[in-house]
Amino acid sequence: MLEMRLDRPGSDAVAQALIELAATFGDRLACSLAVREQHANTTTWVAGEPPDAVVFPRSTEDVQQVFRICARHCIPLIPYGTGTSFEGHVNAPFGGVSVDLKDMNRVLAVHAEDFDCVVEPGTTRNQLNAHLRDLGLFFPVDPGADTALGGMASTRASGTTAVRYGTMRDNVLALKVVLPSGELMTTSRRARKSSAGYDLTRLIVGAEGTLGIITELILKLHGIPEAVSAGVCRLPSVQACCDVAIAAIQSGIAVARIELLDEMQVRVCNAYSKLAMPEQPTLFLEFHGSEAGVVEQAERFGASAAEFGADGFDWAHESEARTRLWQTRHDVFWALRSYRAGAKVVVTDACVPISRLAACVAATKDDIEASGLVAPIVGHVGDGNFHASVLVMMEDPDEVARATALIDRIAERALAMEGTCTGEHGIGEGKRHLLVPEHGEATVGAMRAIKLALDPKGIMNPGNIV
């Protein structure tokens, strides 16, 4: 079996590389402990592993320059966007240089007539959408936080709107990528489809920075829908919420968002967002379309939900009420953080075929209860994807052990149900041990062969995936 190189470069090599980087980048190279620790501070329970330095490139040429210097000395490179990954992707377990792309945040072009745009990787999704608003266009992928689009591509992110608009896999048309050799690769062109050779766009999307650094993205855009209707629907059980979602998907109701919050999560949101939602399993919904279409979809949905015991809807027809609703949903992670002072929030990411979803969530709730832990559930239930967020006191070894067992069990159940251990967060450091159980040796062997072929020195974000 092929093996990855996983040793730390010698201190001489690091020192030499830093001298060369400093000569090129001046005060755009930071070596202070504070900045380095900031760049390992991930929203996960994986311990922070700071890089040896952080560099702030401003252009593709800058990134190529960083690669050339680091490749010469075999120094690892860790791409950094907004640091919002859940699986330790920005950690530097073998040291090296964090490449912070925050200064590469320009929207380079918008082709409104072609529904695409060209952005740098540090551009965040809110920044892009603010830029697009007056054109009647938007970029739909919405993982909650205001994340960098390069990072979203690298983790194959999705979120609340994937049920309607797809994930990053579906919404990236092409990429510019600096390869470990320092060469610049353009994966595809602006045509909507192509059969010209291997799909390197999709290979880089989800590669978690292990094959190169994205320095430009061509993204698909969508027209802001003529009408948007949103609302909240409460049901007697989490199972009923899943059943309603399944029925909606199966009957072809085009929901744009369908998000589950269990009763515990509603309590957490009430506390953080100062709301008084009844503490019941709840669906947050949104429909996009024409004025007539949205009404038709919502009515069909309402009729279906009533059959599962929904006790009416609170429709948020006004744009302001909708904003409040989705702000509450987007704040879930921060609400969890503040709910139990001092606890780490460990977000699981099971995704199963939708026919298994209700059983999977119900069994997970039983596990949570048996564990004695606090672990509210939210879910992109239209995709069969849900997150139990385990609140863990890291000082309590018994609690950490119970949390570890619970988190492993959730992943194992997803695999047993023909699902995946990660619907949208990626493997990173945190889920590397699950890659072979999920895919098998032959598949992981092929991934390793590709990694070695494109990054023979193993300098690109080592410690992630393979």
Place this chain on the structure above:
Amino acid sequence: MLEMRLDRPGSDAVAQALIELAATFGDRLACSLAVREQHANTTTWVAGEPPDAVVFPRSTEDVQQVFRICARHCIPLIPYGTGTSFEGHVNAPFGGVSVDLKDMNRVLAVHAEDFDCVVEPGTTRNQLNAHLRDLGLFFPVDPGADTALGGMASTRASGTTAVRYGTMRDNVLALKVVLPSGELMTTSRRARKSSAGYDLTRLIVGAEGTLGIITELILKLHGIPEAVSAGVCRLPSVQACCDVAIAAIQSGIAVARIELLDEMQVRVCNAYSKLAMPEQPTLFLEFHGSEAGVVEQAERFGASAAEFGADGFDWAHESEARTRLWQTRHDVFWALRSYRAGAKVVVTDACVPISRLAACVAATKDDIEASGLVAPIVGHVGDGNFHASVLVMMEDPDEVARATALIDRIAERALAMEGTCTGEHGIGEGKRHLLVPEHGEATVGAMRAIKLALDPKGIMNPGNIV
């Protein structure tokens, strides 16, 4: 630069491999010239290059057995579905064994509640859709011919419905692939989305059999729409047809199909399908949705088309009329074949950003006129993709030279307009010289590195892509 091995195996090696294959497969190994030539008979002007033998596996284990024998002797393997490729994909330029998958044509499972199914690669799309009809489900990708689903995945096929349902890239959930080592790789699971490692599904989709042989596909299914409405709309010019399509896409009208036929193509179809359509640039259209939704979409489309000078519609409300309409469209290739007796039909495949489509088609029509050749145009204009089908007498060197120049010019223009030389047919042998002009050296270098990593002996469908 990495180089592929491209030499023919010695005759001893071939003889030894054939003896071993015969011992294992008996009369499921064919060596007659007739069968071998059949398996090189591609619907293209690339000259036929027959394999040394054809084997007919019945299972994944059979395919693995073929791999083990052929890998041992470094014998090329050429996967064969229905032989409908346009770019010489099933040719054997270095000899070897054609692996005909026609006996692996079972629908292994349909998960109606999850909108997916599991099929063997020799299953054709019509066969699958017949199987699904009673369940209210269908598989949407429709390249015209009744092609094998394994071949459709391998060429990243699309066709008339991609504008609404996407291409094979979007509709394959997971694959089983026998790798050149003989190992079996499962690329993903039945969950709708996953971030677990490199996207090997998308790497194999479009790899044209150069990285392994697909032995099982999990495909996404869709609900048969409640209502379908189709029709024909004539416009004063090809430019106006493109403008109507662009306006429809840009205003968010959810066309399920929007197909251009230029006046020459209408004439060809009239002759073959015994119709009397006015010989004018024409759009074939289809809308899918609820009863109310289809009417709304069609009315909005009609209003928009009228602004571009459409002289009314012939709506095909009855299922029978719709079948006749799309049969006519599907018969285009055969209509072209019979239009000019003895001519080869060479189908080009430019795809450009939709804002460039009208200009691209108009310039192509000028080129066709200047060339003096017969080359009717059809187009999946909602995707920016169109085919000029050049009818060429291969005995006439002057005509062949003019055709070559025209075909090259069409590809060059697509590239100059930020498009691709192949929207849906693949690179094969026919377009290999266009891969570097399309992607650049760094990208093609990465493709070569991946090919070498997964197929170090270069036995998988050599002569295609890289």
